[in-house]
Amino acid sequence: MYDALDFNKNVHKIYEMSPSNKKHTCHALIVHCIDFRFQGAIRKLFNSLGLEHGHFDRLSVAGGAGNFKILEEHAPLSKKLHKPKLAILTIHEDCGAGAKKEDLREARQITKKSIPDTRCFYLKLNGHCEEVF
Ligand SMILES: [Zn+2]
Numbered sequence: 001m002y003d004a005l006d007f008n009k010n011v012h013k014i015y016e017m018s019p020s021n022k023k024h025t026c027h028a029l030i031v032h033c034i035d036f037r038f039q040g041a042i043r044k045l046f047n048s049l050g051l052e053h054g055h056f057d058r059l060s061v062a063g064g065a066g067n068f069k070i071l072e073e074h075a076p077l078s079k080k081l082h083k084p085k086l087a088i089l090t091i092h093e094d095c096g097a098g099a100k101k102e103d104l105r106e107a108r109q110i111t112k113k114s115i116p117d118t119r120c121f122y123l124k125l126n127g128h129c130e131e132v133f
Pocket residue numbers: 033034035062063064092094095096097098099
């Protein structure tokens with residue numbers, strides 16, 4: 001049973017670890033921007049790819065996959081720690097952090113060093129999601 005959030009306490013049991021989580025490996029690494037406008041689109045994207053919550057590493061950073069410095073640090077770390085077989089890289093239109101669709105090319109090269117099976121997606125303001133090859 002889970003504790004209701006009683007703010008007179010500082011420890012709450014709020015979830016159960018599934019058996020698959022205990023084995024400490026995951027299916028994928030997903031990289032996306034922090035931009036709140038695209039969170040629903042990101043969720044629909046990973047649902048449409050058959051990825052379930054609790055089965056992927058999630059890297060939410062300003063600029064998404066266009067944040068090369070963070071990607072260079074975390075793609076190898078995700079591979080080392082959780083052995084994902086697939087990477088999903090995203091960048092969105094009108095990114096305040098300056099990421100551009102063209103950045104997906106370099107992001108793929110960076111990520112493929114750790115996770116060879118890498119798919120890239122560009123999310124648009126009109127709700128369209130384009131896979132970029
Ligand atoms: Zn952004």
